[in-house]
Amino acid sequence: MPCTIALAGNPNCGKTTLFNKLTGASQRVGNWPGVTIDRKTGKIRGADGAELVDTPGIYSLSPYSPEEIVTRNFLLEGNPDAVINIVDATNIERNLFLTLQILDTGIPTVVALNMMDTVRKNGGSVNAQKLSEKLGCPVIPISALKSEGVDELVKAAVAAAEGGLRPTGLPLGDGIERLVSSAEETISGKVPDEKKRWYAVKLVELDPTVSEALPEAAAKLKEECAELEKEYDDSMDSIVSDARYELIGTIVSDTVTRPVSEEHTDTVSDRIDRIVTHRIAGIPIFIGVLGAVFLGVIGFGDFVGIGTYLTDWLNGFIENPIGTSVEEWCADNDVSDPLTGLIMSAFIGGVGAVIGFLPQMLVLFLALCILEDIGYMARAAFVMDRVFRFFGLSGKSFIPVLVGTGCGVPGIMSTRTIESDRDRRITAMTVTFMPCGAKLPIIALIAGALFDNNGFVALFAYALGIVVILMSGIILKKWKSLAGSPAPFIMELPPYHLPSILNVIKGTLDRGWAFVKKAGTIILLASVFVWFLASYDGSFNYPGADATTDSILQSIGEVISIIFQPLGWEDHWELTVGSITGLIAKENLVGTLGTLFSFDEVSEAGEEYWAILATYITPAAGLAFLTFNLLCAPCFAAIGAMHRELGTWKSTGMAVAYQCMIAYAIASIVYVIGSFIDGTSPEISGIVIAVISVVALVYLLVSKDPFMTKAKAARREAVAQ
Amino acid sequence: MSVGSAIVLVIVIATIGGAIVSLVRSHRSGHCSCGCDGCCKNCQKNVEIKE
Structure with missing residues (x-):
């Protein structure tokens, strides 16, 4: 009989692992609480059409955050035929608090005692039969990770759904x-x-x-x-x-x-936590861990990171033999100039430039997935809470920031785990300041072209993201709609465990595949569009493969590029056009430059694309270019996600305007300071804008928070009365 | 039009057509809002997983 079974339990107790096991799905599993932020449905394998609904983790049926409301509403209004209440057997007291509330709902319930293998390994035990008698519902010991007891659980859940034996709740005194x-x-x-x-x-x-x-x-x-x-x-x-x-x-x-x-004794996790979450050493350790990852992946000085080595190889391979062979074949077979230009510029120049960065991204994703899976990233959120709180944000904001390093869209959506509306809105507006996977090719491009593959460029990008998020915490709370104190941060730290090879590989390949698919669809189409605008003039004449002069794109780019001259981009309209096409997808920037540069240098090797960029702008201007593109409005998909979370287009428009303005201001400061350090002369207009930006930012950061002042005055008045 | 041009034209049309169809299918299925069909599959409402 087709029936609906809900899966409910505390955060990080293994619901999604069990959901994947039962349905054969491949939902993302993470070693931190709050990975699932919306409910998902799947058919249980071999259970005659029984449907399983995975819900976000909750501690009780008195929810505080939007994703907790999703679970409560589904249990109470979704009318599931039964509930599998998954209980972490290693932490049974706290988990049973939710169980007692679920039993009150009268929905037929089966308790799945998960992680029983760990309980047994530690020398403990749970008498499931006796527990079942006490609770008045079936209790099945399982290990979702090792698939132990899962079949028995399915049988019990389906029987409960079909039998409709409703629990009556336990008396509370x-x-x-x-x-x-x-x-x-x-x-x-x-x-x-x-x-x-x-x-x-x-x-x-x-x-x-x-x-x-x-x-x-x-x-x-x-x-x-x-x-x-x-x-x-x-x-x-x-x-x-x-x-x-x-x-x-x-x-x-x-x-x-x-x-x-x-x-009597501390666990290994406790001992490790004493060091990595230390109030003084915790933050330097976090910076050191990220720095080591970036240096290992990208490199520093003469040391070439693994990712850079593989990316160099792939770039060379795309250029020669693929690029040269295609070009020779076109010449030998008398393929028309526009079609040769389209293949060489849009397909190989545009999409190839993006795909070339895939190895670097895969290695970086692998490192981040391992850190995530062993449980370190949850500690990073805990360590960062103190810093975030100082700047008016909650440590809970760090989880979306963390998710946002993969892709801004789920990063913005995971702000739903934040209970305070004010914290949630500020985080949704700022989460895309953190470099997402799509921005990595831009970082690698600037590091390779202007900084000799220096891993510190990546560290700069991530540090910049965090600094701007923190600055925004101070600035934005001075707006009436976002005023208030950050909500307290309570998060359960999951125990450390060795990374699951399957989980890490899956997480890495998922992100890698997403990147490839994007390159083959949206970036390909954008590259073709850019090629068309760059190859044809206003009268739709094709002036030849080497001519971008008088093209439609140049006409548009030259007008807009005036805005960016103070940032040291000079009159290179290609950089402006790249930044605009980055709104479609951030990797597109690299593809667009590939398309535009290959008009002049079709036969050049991959590294010469970087060489062209190096002759275009100074390292300081390059850093400003990177800064602007990291911080300005995110891609359209992320803007859409921001709209869903902020609720109105007015708020979304203001958020995008704020992002663009702060990106421009900080890029001008980076350009001027970088130029002075580098010994080059910045543009006069750049100096003027940088000075104005510094004054404006300092004012916004240090001026009194009007709403906090009012609140303090009201408190004083209340105390006096 | 040369044979070479015709071959390249077919490849170009097929590739671009494939990209558009893929994007439209992703959009219609509601699996992904950015076109990649993978990066945000954890945030979708009621993702239906067929056996």
Whole structure:
């Protein structure tokens, strides 16, 4: 019988791993809480059409962040036939808190005790039979990672869905149960019978959402609750939470045997954390880890990183034999000039220039995936919380920033894990300052063309991203709609484990494949479009492969390039056009320059593309070019994602304008400072704009926060009264 | 038009056509908003996975 089974549990307890095992799907699994931010549906293999819905992790059914609301709403309004409540057996007390709430909902429930292999390895055990009797629902010990107990779980879940045996919830003590019974009587007929207990308990907890939905019952119960609050000298939600934990304590003491060593010695994770999350050493370690990754992948001085070595090889291969062979074949077969130009410039020059960077990206993705899978990136968020908080942002903002290093779109969407609306909006507006995978070719281009493949260019790009995000935290909170203090940051640190080879390879190849597919679709089409605009003049005449003069693109580019002359781009309209086509997809910038430069230098080797760029601009201007393109408006897809999170086009437009303005201001400062260090003379207009930018930025950073000042004054007034 | 030109023209049309079809299919299936069909598959609502 086709049925719908929901998968619910705490963050990072293995829901997505189990979902992938049961459905054969390949959703992303990560070693940090909050990887899943929306629900996903799949068919359970071999279960006669049974559908499984993966939901974002939650700690309780009183949600705080938007992605937690997704789970609560699905459980209560999606009418699943059964729930598989996945419980991390290594952390059973905290996980059972959600279990008790799920049992209150009356949905047929099966508890999957995950990570039982780890419990056994540590010398502990859980009596599943006894736990099942205590909870009043089936309990199946499993290991999602090793596929142990998974078949039995599916059978139990399907049986629960078909049998419809509804749990009745566990009693929470006489005082609370009296109130629950009273609430149940009041709401009888107003809510579905099977969910009556859940609504009643929520009313007793004085849950604002449920109280708002059932105002009469809430008003009636308020007086009765006040008596209990007085008796316990605590709020109702705390009284109910304490009762739940007391009940959990009784259940656990009867069913769980703990490993002897657990209470006496630190785990390996604890010992490592003492160093990597140290309040002083934590940040230098984080910078050192990232620096080592970039130096290993890109290189420094005479040392050529693995990624650079492979990219050099692939670039050479694309140029010769592929490029030269195609060109010779076209010449031998009398292929017309425009078609030869199209193949050489758009296909090989444009798409080839982007594909050439694939090895470098794959090696970098591999390194980042390993760091993510072993659990270090969750520590990085913890370490960065102190820094972020100092600048008015929550440490939770670091997770979207981290996701954004792969692609800005999921980075922006993962801001849903942030509870505070203000923090979420600021993070969504700033997450794309961090270099995403698509910006890596631009970094590699500038590092290769102007800085002798120096790995510090990549470190500069990432450090710049973090610095601008932090600066934006200060600047943006001075806007009325974004004012306020950052929300507290609470995040569970997952235990370290050896990286799963399959997970790391899959994560790397997923990102690599995304890059290749983008190169073969959107970048190919953009390269063809750019080639057309660069090859034809206003009367649609084709003046020849070597002529970009008087082309449509040049006419447009020359007008806009005036804006960028103060950044040292001189009158090189190609750079302006590259930056504009980067809005389609950031890698497109590299492809566009490849298309444009190959008009002049069709037969040159790949490195000479870099040589052309080196003759165009100074290293300082190159760094300004990189800065502008890293920080300015992201690609259209990311702008669309930003719109979804910010809600209105007005907010999105203002966010994009802010990004472009700050990109221009910082690029001008980088250009002028870089020129002085390099011993070259910057443009006078550049100096003027840089000075104005410095003054404006300093004012925005140090001026008093008007809303914070008002809030402080209001607090003082309240204290005085 | 030479035979060489005709061959190149067919390749160009097929490649560009393939790219457009791929983009349109990605857009229609709702799997991806940026065209790559992979980078953001973890953020889609109700991704349907066929057996």
